[in-house]
Amino acid sequence: MSRIRGIVAKVKKEIVDSGKKKNEPDTTREKDDVEKEEVMELLHKLPKLAEKFEVHRKIGEGTFSSVFLGSLRQESGLPDSKKRWYAIKHLVPTTHPTRVAHELRCLREIGGKNHVIGVDLCLRNFDSVVFIMPYIPHRKFTEYVGEMDTDELRQYMRALMTALRHVHSFGVIHRDVKPSNFLYNRDKRLYALVDFGLAQHTSSDAQPPPAHQSLKRPREHGSPLPCAKRVALDLTMRTRKQNQPPVLPPAHYNPAAARAPCACSGVAGVCDECAAWAPRRANRAGTQGFRPPEVLFKYTDQTTAVDMWAAGVVLASVLTGRYPFFRASDDLDALREIAVLLGSQAMHRTAAALGCRLLTSISGPGLCLRKLAARLCDARAPAPLPRRAPLPDDVCCDCRLPRAMCICRDPSTMDNETFPNRSYAGFPDSAFALAYRLLEPEPQARITAAEALKHPFLASR
Structure with missing residues (x-):
């Protein structure tokens, strides 16, 4: 009887798999139909947009907006190579008006130069708002993260630091620096820092504008307290x-x-x-994996050092050829991953500097980013022993690798010190020294964008 049930289950599985293969073209067609409906809905909500622009397709989607590719109707007769292409960013209807005005102000005052995207036009009709910006053809970061050499990485990071120096000179924190928000055209070497939807002024004592309008009813009298x-x-x-x-x-x-x-x-x-x-309240906006320790610790006095940490994560991703570099799903896991990389003592020191107390069950010296990058590039490197496996005498008790291949950091050395004649994983030692300056856990000691541009890795030609 069990054999018959097994045969029946196998036949059912084959039928389901064959049905999936038959429906694959339909699924693709359904996706195209959904995008066409979204384009038609956008043009219906904004008649002025339909008069001036042709919206071709959807090219991106985020939590607070969707991005479409468009061109001018008056240039419809020109070949595609001579058309001016635009990125049409449609904000979700629940976006708070103050947040929309703040993002538009940042694009107008800051954008248009120094590798920062500008805005050409803004249209609004009732609750529908679109920003029309220049379109930069670009590839996904995952397609070239393992292909960049030293010169390309130097130009990439120099452009990113130039954009951040320009943004920070206005007293603005971008708060969402990541590869998908720093567009890169490898053919023409064009760069653009985009998406100021979470930007915040450092000089403002007030809370940043909310991302969405509150749709909750006010708390009635006699209802339970927030605690x-x-x-x-x-x-x-x-x-x-x-x-x-x-x-x-x-x-x-x-x-x-x-x-x-x-x-x-x-x-x-x-x-x-x-x-x-009352619990500590601080701005926690940003993308998981790019949030610095001060955001994870809910430190209230956050500065432009938030963006510098995120830039350091981008640099570490290129040096190691791994993206995403941090994979934590919540704040506690993010703190654990940072402690594994930088060491538990550094995180305890950072917590004390930020007025917090950090409790950990285990401690470790941290990992050497130089050795880690070299090991990840070596396909023949052995895997570490499992945590519960007994350790031989010649195996490190922290990274659980043979001591000759240990990737733990040496507490007696300076991580941010540059050794000119050394290289790791095809990159000069100065690139790793800059990464450590950007990944400094204490925000007060973290390098600024202006200082990073004078670093030996970016200053050299």
């Missing part, structure tokens, strides 16, 4: 803290004040006094 969920977790220390005097809040809520450590410090729980304090 109700925290209380419902029952992580308090009532049973242990009976008949004890009240304890001052932990120091990380106010770094300027020197207060005694709380009794719940280092314990898997939250005492009543700490539960009564």
Whole structure:
């Protein structure tokens, strides 16, 4: 009977697989039909856009917008090589008006030079808003991340630093620096920093404009307080803290004040006094994998160093030939990955500098980015031993590789020091030294865009 069931299941699987193959062209056709419907809907919402532009197809989509390829109707008779092409960015209808105005202001005041995209036209009809910008043909970062040589990488990073220096000179944090937002045309060596939807002014004391309009109803009188969920977790220390005097809040809520450590410090729980304090609120906008430690620690005084960390992640991706470089799905995993790369002591030092307290179950010296890049480029390199496997004497207890191939960093050496006659994975040592300056966990010590352009790797010709 079991054999018959197995044969029946196999036949059903073959039928399903054959059905999928038959439906593949239909799926492609359905996708094209959906894009055509989106184009028609866009032209219907913005009649002025339909009068001046021909919208050809959809070329990109994000959380807050969709991008279409367009050209002028008056140039419809010209060959494609002589047409002027535009990227038409359609913002989602729920985007907050303040956010739209802020992004438009950044494009008008900052864009148009120094490898920063500008805006040619903005159209609005009711809740539909589009930005019309020059279109730069480009390839995906994954297609050339492992193909760039030293000269191309130097020009790429120099253009990115030039764009960030220009943006930061206006007191603006881009907050979403990543390869998909730094367009690169390899044939013509054209660059453009795009998408200022999450940009923020450093000099403003007010909170940045919200990404979306709030559609929630106001909280009714008598409804639970915002901290109700925290209380419902029952992580308090009532049973242990009976008949004890009240304890001052932990120091990380106010770094300027020197207060005694709380009794719940280092314990898997939250005492009543700490539960009564409002949680730290900070801007956490950005893409996972490119957020620096100060964003993950919810540090309120964030600066343009946020963009420099993201640029360092881009540089590390090219040096190692791996993208994405960090693959964390949440903030805790992101902190763990950074600690694995830079070392637990560096993260403890950074947490203290940002007025936070970091608890870790394990510690490590971190990885050497130079050795890591060289090992990833060597296809014959052995894999590390599993965590629970017994370790021989000639195997490193941290990276679990033979000591001759250990990729752990040496605490006695300076990571950001340049050795002119050395190279790793086909790149000069100065490129790795710059990567360490950009991936400095403390934002106050991180290199700026103007300083990066004077670094030996970018200053040399």
